[in-house]
Amino acid sequence: MIPLSLYIHFPWCLRKCPYCDFNSHAVRGGIPEADYLAALVRDLEGALPSAWGRTIQTIFIGGGTPSLLSATGLDTLLGSVRARLPISGTVEITLEANPGAIEAEKFAAFRDAGVTRLSLGIQSFDDDKLGVLGRIHTATEARRAIDLALRHFARVNLDLMYGLPMQTLAEARRDVDTAVAFGVGHLSAYHLTVEPNTAFHHAPPPLPDDDLAADMQDLVEATLAAAGYGHYETSAFARPGQQCRHNLNYWTFGDYLGLGAGAHGKLSTPGRVVREMRRKHPNDYLQAADAIQERFEVSDAERPGEFMMNALRLIDGFAVELFAERTGLPLSTIDEPLTQAEADGLLVRITGRIVPTLLGQRHLNALIGRFI
Numbered sequence: 001m002i003p004l005s006l007y008i009h010f011p012w013c014l015r016k017c018p019y020c021d022f023n024s025h026a027v028r029g030g031i032p033e034a035d036y037l038a039a040l041v042r043d044l045e046g047a048l049p050s051a052w053g054r055t056i057q058t059i060f061i062g063g064g065t066p067s068l069l070s071a072t073g074l075d076t077l078l079g080s081v082r083a084r085l086p087i088s089g090t091v092e093i094t095l096e097a098n099p100g101a102i103e104a105e106k107f108a109a110f111r112d113a114g115v116t117r118l119s120l121g122i123q124s125f126d127d128d129k130l131g132v133l134g135r136i137h138t139a140t141e142a143r144r145a146i147d148l149a150l151r152h153f154a155r156v157n158l159d160l161m162y163g164l165p166m167q168t169l170a171e172a173r174r175d176v177d178t179a180v181a182f183g184v185g186h187l188s189a190y191h192l193t194v195e196p197n198t199a200f201h202h203a204p205p206p207l208p209d210d211d212l213a214a215d216m217q218d219l220v221e222a223t224l225a226a227a228g229y230g231h232y233e234t235s236a237f238a239r240p241g242q243q244c245r246h247n248l249n250y251w252t253f254g255d256y257l258g259l260g261a262g263a264h265g266k267l268s269t270p271g272r273v274v275r276e277m278r279r280k281h282p283n284d285y286l287q288a289a290d291a292i293q294e295r296f297e298v299s300d301a302e303r304p305g306e307f308m309m310n311a312l313r314l315i316d317g318f319a320v321e322l323f324a325e326r327t328g329l330p331l332s333t334i335d336e337p338l339t340q341a342e343a344d345g346l347l348v349r350i351t352g353r354i355v356p357t358l359l360g361q362r363h364l365n366a367l368i369g370r371f372i
Helices: 034-053 072-082 107-113 127-132 139-153 168-182 210-226 244-250 282-286 303-311 320-329 330-342 356-364 364-369
Strands: 004-009 055-061 089-095 117-123 155-162 186-191 229-235 237-238 253-259 264-269 273-276 291-299 347-350 353-356
Touching: 004 244, 004 364, 034 264, 034 282, 055 072, 055 186, 055 244, 072 089, 072 107, 072 117, 089 107, 089 244, 107 139, 107 186, 139 155, 139 244, 155 168, 155 210, 168 186, 168 210, 168 353, 186 210, 210 330, 229 244, 244 253, 244 303, 244 356, 253 273, 282 303, 303 364, 356 364
Parallel strands: 004 055, 004 253, 055 089, 089 117, 117 155, 155 186
Antiparallel strands: 186 237, 229 237, 253 264, 264 273, 273 291, 347 353
16 A cells, blocks of 8 residues: 655744745734644645555654644644544654754753654854844854754754755865764755745845755765765765665655645545645634645546656666556556656666666756656
8 A cells, every 4th residue: 555644834934034935924013823833733634535544654744844833732743643534653753943042942842742853944153144034043052052953853854955055075074074074864965045025036135046956955965975964865864774664755755634724735546646735824724614725636648657756866766666556547547758868968767766877866856757
C-alpha cells in the first residue's frame, strides 16, 4: 500500500519575510490559537473517510511558524490526531521552528508532546544577511537555538540559504562551515530564488550572478560531502539514517492528508489520484463549514509528469517499479521522453533504477519538463 503522511499547516508568522511565497501571514492582534485548533480538528474529522484503514507514517507541522503555538496547544493538536487516526509506532513528527528566544524556550515541551524532529529556519549566521532577509532572530540566537535543539532532539535539521543579496563566496563558506560544526544530522541548503508575489519580486535585491551562485552550490555540496552528509535530494543532505522520511514520501509520490489553511493533499486509490486544497486565507478557513476549497482528479496524462517532478529530485533516482505502483500506469507511458533524456545525458537507467545524471541535476527543470 502507498504510504500515508499527514501535513498540518500553521499560517502565522511574527513577520512576513520578503522572499517568502508560502501561505503565511504576519500576526496582528494575536493568534486565535483555540479557534484554529478547533478548525483543524473539524478538518481532520471531515478527512477521516479518506484515510480509513491506513496508518500515518509521518507528520509534518509546517508554516508559517508553528513553533508560535503554545506547548499546550501543540500537545492538544497531536492528541487529537492520535485519538482519530492510527499512528505508526515509529512515526516521525517534524515541527518547523524559528530560532528566536521565545520559541526556543519551548523545545523541551514540544519534545514531551511527541515531536521527534525539529527543523530550524536558520538561513544564515550573518547578522547583516539576516537583516536583509527580514529574519527576526540574530546569529547569536540561532546558535543558542541549535544548542537547545540538540539537547532535546536526536534529529535536528537546519535550513540554510545561499546566493543571498551581496553574498560573497567566503560568506557562504562561513555559513556552511558554521552549520557543519554543530554536528546536526540533516541540512537543507537552498539557493535563494525570487518568487512572484513577494517583496523581493517587487523590489529585487542585488543577487550574486549565475557563475558565483554556481560556485556557491559546488562549495556547499563539496563541504557537506567531506563532512559525511549524503546528498540525497536536490537541496537535502543527511548523515546516515537522518533523511527526512516525510519529505521522502513526497518525493516518491506517496500520499498525504493536508490539514490547515491552504494545505494541499494527495490521496490515491487504484488507478486514481485525487488532489485537495484547503481554503487559503486563515479567516476563510476558520469560518467555513467545509475546509476544502478544491478537489480534483489528476488525469492519466498528468500523473507521469507529477511523478517525475518529484522523483527526479532524488539524487539516486527511483526504482523502475515505483512508477507503475504510484501512478497506476506502465513505465512505457513515458518511454519516448525517457529515451530522449537518456540520449541527451540527463539521466541513466542502471540496475533497475532511473537516475538523473549530474547534468540532469544541474538542469532539473529542463529534465522534468520533458515529462510534463
